[in-house]
Amino acid sequence: MQGPRASIFLERQTYRRRRLIDWIKFLPVLGFVLWMIPLLWDTGGDDTVSTGAALIYIFLIWFLLVLASYVSARSLKTALDRRDQAMSQVTDEQP
Amino acid sequence: MSSLNLLIAVCLIYVAFLFGIAFAAERATLRGKATWLNLPLVYTLSLSVYCTAWTFYGAVGYAARSGLEYLTIYIGPSLALFGWWWLLRKMVRIGRSQRITSIADMISSRYGKSNTVAIGVTILAVIGTTPYIALQLQSVTTSFAVFSGATSEQGQLSATALWVAAGLACFTILFGTRNLDANERHYGVVTAIAVEAIVKLFALLAVGVFVVWGIADGPSDILARIEQSEFANWEIQGGRWAGLIFLSAAAVLCLPRMFQVMVVENENEDHLRTASWAFPAYLMIMSLFVVPIAVVGLDLLPQGSNPDLFVLTLPLATGNEGLAMLSFLGGFSSATSMVIVAAIALSTMVSNHIVMPIWLSATGGARASISGDVRGVVLLSRRVSIAVVLLLGYVYYRLSGGGTALASIGLISFAGVAQFLPVLLGGIYWRGATRNGALAGLTVGFVLWAYCLLLPSFGADVLLSSNLLENGPLGIGWLRPQSLFGISGMDPLIHAIFWSILLNALAFFFVSLVTFPSPLERLQGAQFVNIFEHSSQAPSWTGGVAKSEDLMIMAQRILGAREAQVLFAEQAKKQGVQGLLPEPDPAFLFVLERELSGSVGAATAHAMIGQIAGGASVSVQDLMAVANETAQIMEHSSQLEAKSEELERTARQLRRANDKLLRVSEQKDAFLSQVSHELRTPMTSVRAFSEILRDSEKLTEAEKSRYGGIIHDEAVRLTRLLDDLLDLNVLENGQVSLNTQTAELSAVLSSSVKTALSGAEQPLDVALPDTGPIMLETDVDRLSQVFINVVRNAQKYCDAAAPSLEILVHDDDTELLIDFIDNGSGIPEASQDVIFDKFARVNPQRAGGAGLGLAICREIMHRLGGDISYLPGQGGTAFRVSVPQRRRMAAQ
The missing domain is CATH 3.30.565.10 (Histidine kinase-like ATPase, C-terminal domain)
Structure with missing residues (x-):
């Protein structure tokens, strides 16, 4: 059996993992909102955004989303590995 | 002409190289050495079949015509992949645990393994994909023509297209239908696709780098050129921007070829996690140099040249034959990978859901177990289906004349397959979705898509008269194909997507609400929606009727003799049965059905087992049996509880009896001493006083009579005691x-x-x-x-x-x-x-x-x-x- 300290530690990890998954779920929503922002831009008149600037904006978001997704995927793998490890430990201790 | 020969030679070498790779991969898999095949990178690269020749050549043309709108086609899938936790993860898990073989199989499995639904989805998928295959054939032949400098004579082009189609058919048949694997995975093909993904990325990057740093003077120069170009300003219709992002996101989930590589060929669920960032990155890089190439091409090349071919014509115009060759190979890769995967996916659907059911009913079903090689039939039907699909593509190409009408076909095709989305999402997340609802939704969506988008796309007076387009059928204005319900002014594409998806979803929803699902639908629905809670348990067969031997004969023909024997032996061992034939219990039938469904699809496998096992589907009796079993278990446990209570009661009674026995024993001891005492006391005085009377002679009369009285009293006391004992004895013996x-x-x-x-x-x-x-x-x-x-x-x-x-x-x-x-x-x-x-x-x-x-x-x-x-x-x-x-x- 795990001691009370160890179980608190595990709980904390579970909590972090859940929040990480929340963040992963939120990413597409964030991306959608950011990519919809160009719709607010003026399409006529003097304040028109240039195609070059729009291009840079869209690709910058793309790059940041890929980066965020990469980092979250890596952290998720670490978190899941840690969970599996903890679970295998528990099962080892309870034959 | 020499360059044409060179081109053909390069193509043949490239194809041979792909053959080699695919072959090596298959060999390595067979020997169990293909660990590198399990890399998430291979999975991610295989997803790139999304990027077809339409992407490779067409994106530049799209950008040259409509500015940044082309980006929507890549933003949508990126969002879908970023949101993998929501949907793709569930789809992949369902696909793996239910042994799904295609999107038609997925949808029909969910709706009670209904073959009607499967046929509907298959037909829709074929109609939606055929033009797309034609588009690939066109791009290859056109690029061929451009590269070889030959004039684009129609006859010449058609001949090339036919050759390309035939070659692709051969390749697909060779690697797509070599084995009838239970998992429906094609390692060779997937590896070849991954290599092609690298080739096309590298080719496009090479052209992009050449354009930005070779022709122009780096990024700043490109930005300056953009400023001067005809699309210098941000001019995007909001509706199209949002609508196309939605459409392409839906397409990446619903396209048969995407479903094939994403769900069916998925080797490991973890790969999805890598693909969630790597595939968007791939798309980002693919679309990075599109605008520069378009801008420079518009600048450099003469007015009126086809922007769809800038990727090829720019290197040619600047005299870079090598780069042009690489670019051609990139386009060739894009086209071939799409055609191969699409043909595999479609042929699986056609053979599993159309050919096999027809064959089964034509042969009376009994032959599945008695005669006829089902395995051979399945493979043959796959091969014929591949050939037919490619032939359809070729015919479409010939009919459409290879004109510019094809350019818009990509989005029309997307809109067609997007009709699966409501049914797919509803099936995965909503247990109330029913088969009739799905059929209604698909029908409404398909009809509206064809009416509003597909048929008008051929132009006025080709399939729909211009009168109908302008005034509606029979002059009913609000039924005009491109402004339904009198809402005009919308972009025709967005108009069609909006109405078809909306009414599709509504029909699906409302019909689902009012209809009642069959037991099998409800069980499958629960399985799909709660896939993460349940292990893969499917509705069971009522065994007993099926003969193991018949099942063995059938399984051997589908899975192959060796595989089937191994499977049966394993199951028999699991059941603890001697020999090779397991008992046909529900658990075994379930496993067998799953294995078979990997080869012939869920609906067919269900039908085949049904014909041998007797019960064609889960009946109310089965459900009752399950319920009864549960009730029996509950009754049994309550009986146990009652028994243990009774035991406790008995133990209590025994304890009480024991206590009483102990007390009785003590009483007896006490009584014995009491009786001895009672008897001894009078006896002692009787003896003492009688001795006095006998021995002393100086007693007065009064003393004599007193002592005699005492003796008498004691004797009376003794008598009473003995009387009591006697009385009790008489009463107890019932002699009274x-x-x-x-x-x-x-x-x-x-x-x-x-x-x-x-x-x-x-x-x-x-x-x-x-x-x-x-x-x-x-x-x-x-x-x-x-x-x-x-x-x-x-x-x-x-x-x-x-x-x-x-x-x-x-x-x-x-x-x-x-x-x-x-x-x-x-x-x-x-x-x-x-x-x-x-x-x-x-x-x-x-x-x-x-x-x-x-x-x-x-x-x-x-x-x-x-x-x-x-x-x-x-x-x-x-x-x-x-x-x-x-x-x-x-x-x-």
């Missing part, structure tokens, strides 16, 4: 004969009290009850004996200062109750249950008798048909004598 008389209760009571108190040393105040005339017919002498004993007990043992006894009479319907209650301290609880036993005395020190009185009383009352019991809680010692009413009634 009752002398029934009639008497009045009050008379019996008063005479008993008088007798009991005569010669008493201590006074006892007795309160006699004032009863009416109650007549008794019983052995009055015996009853009096009981009364006397009880009164005498009270007189002897009542420890109150002023002892009194109250006698109460209750006249009940069934019996007469006479209570004797004194004002003493009562009998301790521990002794209450032994006072009626023989030789029992509550307080041996104060006892005068031998402890037989109450035992005799009880025996008497039992003889008389009544009872005597201790009445607790009355303040003092209380006894209740009950005389059965029957005797009294008889007296009246």
